Amino acid sequence: MLIVAGTGGVGKTTVSAAIARMGARAGLKVLLVEVEGKSGLAGSFGHAGPLSYRETVLSEDRGGSVRGRTLTPDDALVEYLEQHGMKRISRRLISSGAIEVVATAVPGIKDILVLGKVKALERDSDADVIVLDAPAAGHAITFLSSANGLLDAVRVGPIRAQAEEVVGLLSDAARCQVLLVTLPEETPVNELVETGFALEDRVGVSLAPVVVNGLYPALGGLDVGAATVAADAEVHLRPGEAETLDEAAAFRRTRQELQSEQVARLAEALPLPQLRLPFLFTTDVGPAELDVLADALAASLAEIPGPAAR
Amino acid sequence: MSIRELVSGASIVVCCGSGGVGKTTTAAALAVEAARLGRRACVVTIDPAKRLADALGLESLTNMPGRVEGPWSGELWAVMLDTKSTFDALVTQYADTPAQAERILANRLYRNISGALSGTQEYMAMEKLFELHQAAGVGDAPAYDLIVVDTPPTRNALDFIDAPRRLTKFLDNRLFRLLVMPSRTYLRAVSVATQAFLRTVARVVGAEVVDDAVAFFQSFEGMEQGFRERAQRVLELLADDATVFVLVASPRRDTVEEALYFADRLIEAGIGVDGLVVNRMHPRFGAVTGSAAADRSRAETLASTPLGGLFANLADFRQVAEHEEEHLAELAERVAPAPVARVPFLDHDVHDLDGLGEVAAALMAAADS
Numbered sequence: 001m002l003i004v005a006g007t008g009g010v011g012k013t014t015v016s017a018a019i020a021r022m023g024a025r026a027g028l029k030v031l032l033v034e035v036e037g038k039s040g041l042a043g044s045f046g047h048a049g050p051l052s053y054r055e056t057v058l059s060e061d062r063g064g065s066v067r068g069r070t071l072t073p074d075d076a077l078v079e080y081l082e083q084h085g086m087k088r089i090s091r092r093l094i095s096s097g098a099i100e101v102v103a104t105a106v107p108g109i110k111d112i113l114v115l116g117k118v119k120a121l122e123r124d125s126d127a128d129v130i131v132l133d134a135p136a137a138g139h140a141i142t143f144l145s146s147a148n149g150l151l152d153a154v155r156v157g158p159i160r161a162q163a164e165e166v167v168g169l170l171s172d173a174a175r176c177q178v179l180l181v182t183l184p185e186e187t188p189v190n191e192l193v194e195t196g197f198a199l200e201d202r203v204g205v206s207l208a209p210v211v212v213n214g215l216y217p218a219l220g221g222l223d224v225g226a227a228t229v230a231a232d233a234e235v236h237l238r239p240g241e242a243e244t245l246d247e248a249a250a251f252r253r254t255r256q257e258l259q260s261e262q263v264a265r266l267a268e269a270l271p272l273p274q275l276r277l278p279f280l281f282t283t284d285v286g287p288a289e290l291d292v293l294a295d296a297l298a299a300s301l302a303e304i305p306g307p308a309a310r
Numbered sequence: 311m312s313i314r315e316l317v318s319g320a321s322i323v324v325c326c327g328s329g330g331v332g333k334t335t336t337a338a339a340l341a342v343e344a345a346r347l348g349r350r351a352c353v354v355t356i357d358p359a360k361r362l363a364d365a366l367g368l369e370s371l372t373n374m375p376g377r378v379e380g381p382w383s384g385e386l387w388a389v390m391l392d393t394k395s396t397f398d399a400l401v402t403q404y405a406d407t408p409a410q411a412e413r414i415l416a417n418r419l420y421r422n423i424s425g426a427l428s429g430t431q432e433y434m435a436m437e438k439l440f441e442l443h444q445a446a447g448v449g450d451a452p453a454y455d456l457i458v459v460d461t462p463p464t465r466n467a468l469d470f471i472d473a474p475r476r477l478t479k480f481l482d483n484r485l486f487r488l489l490v491m492p493s494r495t496y497l498r499a500v501s502v503a504t505q506a507f508l509r510t511v512a513r514v515v516g517a518e519v520v521d522d523a524v525a526f527f528q529s530f531e532g533m534e535q536g537f538r539e540r541a542q543r544v545l546e547l548l549a550d551d552a553t554v555f556v557l558v559a560s561p562r563r564d565t566v567e568e569a570l571y572f573a574d575r576l577i578e579a580g581i582g583v584d585g586l587v588v589n590r591m592h593p594r595f596g597a598v599t600g601s602a603a604a605d606r607s608r609a610e611t612l613a614s615t616p617l618g619g620l621f622a623n624l625a626d627f628r629q630v631a632e633h634e635e636e637h638l639a640e641l642a643e644r645v646a647p648a649p650v651a652r653v654p655f656l657d658h659d660v661h662d663l664d665g666l667g668e669v670a671a672a673l674m675a676a677a678d679s
Contacts, residue, residue: 043564155516157515
């Protein structure tokens, strides 16, 4: 199981989708799970409409596949109660607002139920790997440490047993890793480093390589003045075009430098291998873009010596 | 009305939008600009990045605004919301006796509310807003001309409006309130089925949890009315004409979809969107008459020279700018006639007052176009 985490806005959902796509192309059955009820995951596979509690096939290819589903706390709770012979109670719990009282009194119970269900999926599903698109950074920490927190608050009962099993899964590096995503910008890098250390310390979970998203691809020939080059090549440029070309080139160079600085900072602060994803100069990520990203991930992985994360 | 007019005329600006789009930076920049215009502005932040927090003097965590010195004729104050302290202060204010307040503050269920009950952070942000709005300054004048509120990153657009209702619903929880009654009434009022239900809950999460909940509701007895009235006054403040709502977004498809959703919910609720800020815009290079496609074919024709690379680069930026414009137009149309400000990528992270000044300049510049 791979848990994909990161601050809001870094492209976590896109990266989760790209990882799933990469796995599927390698012949694996991948289950992609989203826990906040947000849309977006399905769209990157070209699938209209939101994901649901039942698995939806998002892509199938050469023996591999990506299936996607949501797993929100309310759904997980209802299923848990049904499985434990408390179906009638589940409706009352929700309509009377008692679940809010219980969830407040036992912090993390909603997250535990989601993680418990993910654990059950890991055990029962025929998927080769589960990719979990986690909540945004701060919440990811509380989400993942909910099991530990719960063990303090609840001494007995099935919920405690559930929490113990979840802790077992999260701390087993062979079964579960957290993959952190960032942009090559100062604040996201700071937050990734903080989150990384917090997860290792408080949750005891093992960290996969980090993904740096949105890197401007290197483009040669940008450090020469357009007017000079045009004169040399005897190409005629329209009025103002040389200036425009130079401005655009300067912008790219500047941003690339900034990004390289941040990539280096990240490497120094958190010595984990880095997987690098290119900025695609688009606002939408669809199946074509997803393939480009999956290629980039695979290429980046191949460069890491030793056994790579699944 | 332009963004500048919004900032100079409003008494409250609420910045809403999904997480990761630059809401906190926008809120702080608007407050800086107001201070420059000579107003006494206070910004309420929720979860600022560490360096920005340092620049605004927020590391002291007092839950009271601190003054930020700078080159402006007005005043800039900043506070980082401490949800728990704000809730504690409310409880202390509305309790009948100090002993009642003590009992609640010590209760385990209460201690978890400020973290666990969804919507509490939003509610306390609005509560803080109310408190600051009521604060008196010199003489009888209000302490602040303008309060800018950052909202927590949330899935639901109207969490900050719904939050008071959700909290009062929680406190009114009928099932548990029955347990607060004297035992004979309780035995009559609570059916066998309900008792069985509670026993099951106790079996699943432990009896202590149910006991904590009962103790909490018992200590809370009598205070819900005070909270409810307060929540009502907060809602009235939000609905006031002098309260302005600014939607913050970035031009990616997913964030635009969330922003459209926010805009629709705000419009439906009769609150509306008074301004739109779109951050992280790529610059538009060259003439509007050009196109990415044209640049790309130039690049191909010229591939054997370095010009090919230069044109390919230009094509890349034109391409992303074209997509961003489409999304911006869609958002602008949805919130029309609200003014729109576009904030470009800056050369560096915004983590100090100079950076905020640059963002503020971009926000105001749009007003003139």
